Amino acid sequence: MATIVQFENVGLRYGPGAETLSDLSFSLDEGAFYFLTGASGAGKTSLLKLLYLAQRPSRGAIRLFDADVVTLPRERLPGFRRRIGVVFQDFRLVPHLSAFDNVALPLRIAGVSDDQLRAPVEEMLHWVGLTDRARAFPATLSGGEQQRVAIARAVIGRPELLVADEPTGNVDQDMATRLITLFEALNKLGTTIVVATHDVDLLGKVAGAQMLRLARGRLVQPESLLRSPSRSVG
C-alpha cells in the first residue's frame, strides 16, 4: 500500500513554550482508516492541523501526497487542501450560508458551476439526513445537525484524505454509527480517513481501522502495534 502521509521527527511549538508535539514519526497508508486518540491536551487537534495544512511544523519533515509540505510554497497549498476534507471540532460553518450553501462551498471554490453542484449537494444532504433542513442557517440547526453539515461539506469533494476532529462529539449513538458508516463507505472508495476521537466505542466499529495514540504530544504506541487490524484499544 502506498504511503499518503509521512512524518519524520516532527515537532510543533506554539510560541516560546514547550513543544505541543514532539518527535512524531509515522506514516499513513493510502486508503487506510485511522483513529487518533488521546486525552484532552494530548495534541490531537494540533496533529490534525499539521495534516490538513493549517499549520507548519517547527521542525521535522512532513510528506503529503508525495510532496514535502513543510517547504511547499504558500501559493501551492490550496491545491493540496482541495485533496483533503476536514471536519472541524467546532464545525466552522459559514454562519450566513444555508446548510445547502455550506455543503456546496468546496465545490464552488473548486469552480463547479451552480447548475452542476445542485445534484451532488442534495444527494449529500440526503445522505446525512438533512434534506428538509437544506435552507436552514447554522444558527437554527442543532449541534448534531451542524456536525452533519460539516461532515457533508468535508466529504462532498471526494477527498483523498479525510481528517475529522471529534466528528461524533455532538450526535447521539445512532447518528454516530451512521456517520462512521458513512466514513467507512468513503474509505472503501479509497479515501484515507483519520478520525480524532474520545469515543472508545467507535474504535471497534470499523473493521481494519488502525489507531494512533497521543500522550503529551508524543505517539505512545509503537507503529508496529498500529498495524493490527481490528485491535481494540481503550
Add this chain to the structure above:
Amino acid sequence: MTRPPAQPQPQARPYTPGSLLPQGRITGPMPWVIAIMMFLTVLASAAGIALDHAARTLSADISDRITIQVAEADGDARARAVRRIVTLLGETEGVGNIAIVPEAELSAQLAPWLGSDMKISDIPIPALIDADFSVPQDQRDARIATLDRAVKEINAQARVEAHATYLAPLARLVGAISLLSFGSVALMAIATGAVVVLAARGAHATHRGTIDIMHMLGATDAQVVRLFQQRMMFDALFGAVIGFTGAVVVILAVGRSMAAVASDLVQSVSLPAFAWIFLPMLPLAGVGVAWLSARITLQRALQRSL
C-alpha cells in the same frame, strides 16, 4: 460509495447560491466617506479647471495687449496726440489691432462714479488707445520702453501700459489657486485610498472566520481577494455616484449664479467643454483607487496567514 437512491425532490425552486460574504455592505461607513470625498474632489477639480481656464484666458488676453493712455488736459492737444500716436503705432513693428476706445465706452465705465448725464468733454478724461503688441517675450520690456519714449515725445502726458503689468499678479493668483485645487484633489485621492485601506482591513478582520474556512477548503488568495474586492468596489461605486451627483448639482447651481454676475473677471471663470468629459471620470477613478487599495491591502493581509 454506496449511497441510498435519491428521493424525489419536492421542490422546483431554482437554486440561488448564497453570497460568501454577508448581504449588505461590508465596509461600514466607507461608502459615505467616499461620497463626501468624491463630492469635494469633483468640486475642487471643477474649481481647478475653471480657474486654470480663467488664468490661461487672462494670460492670453494680457500677454500681448497694451493701452496707451494720453492724459492731456487740453482736448485739442489730446486729439492731436491720439492721431499721431495711432500713426506711430501703425508704423511700429509688431503692433496691430489698434483701436481708440470710444468716448461712449469711457463714459459708460465712468458712469457709476460720475453719473450718466456726464459729458466726456466737460472733464479732462484721458484718451485710451488699445493695441496688440506681439513681440518675443525676451524683447517685450525693452520694446515697450522704447515705445513709451516715442509716445512721450509726441505728448509728455502719454504713456504705454502693458496689460501684463497690472493683470499678471491676478493671473498668477488665479493660477496658484488652480494649482491648490488640483493639489487638494491629489490629497483627497490619497485620503480615499487610506479610507479604503482601513475599510479593507476592517472587513478582513470581521470576516476572518469565513476567510479561514475558505482557505482550509482550498480557496486561493485570488479567490478571496476577488470576493472582497467586488463588494468593496460596489460600495465605493455607490459612494462615488452619490458624491458626484451632489457635486454636479452644486456646480450647475454655482454656474447659474455666476452667469448672472456682470463681471468680465467672473465670466472668465467658466468650465471648458472638456471639463464635462473629465469630471465624470473622477468617480470611475475613485472606484479604481478603491479597487486597487482593497486589492493590495487584502493581498498583504492574506499573505500573513498560512
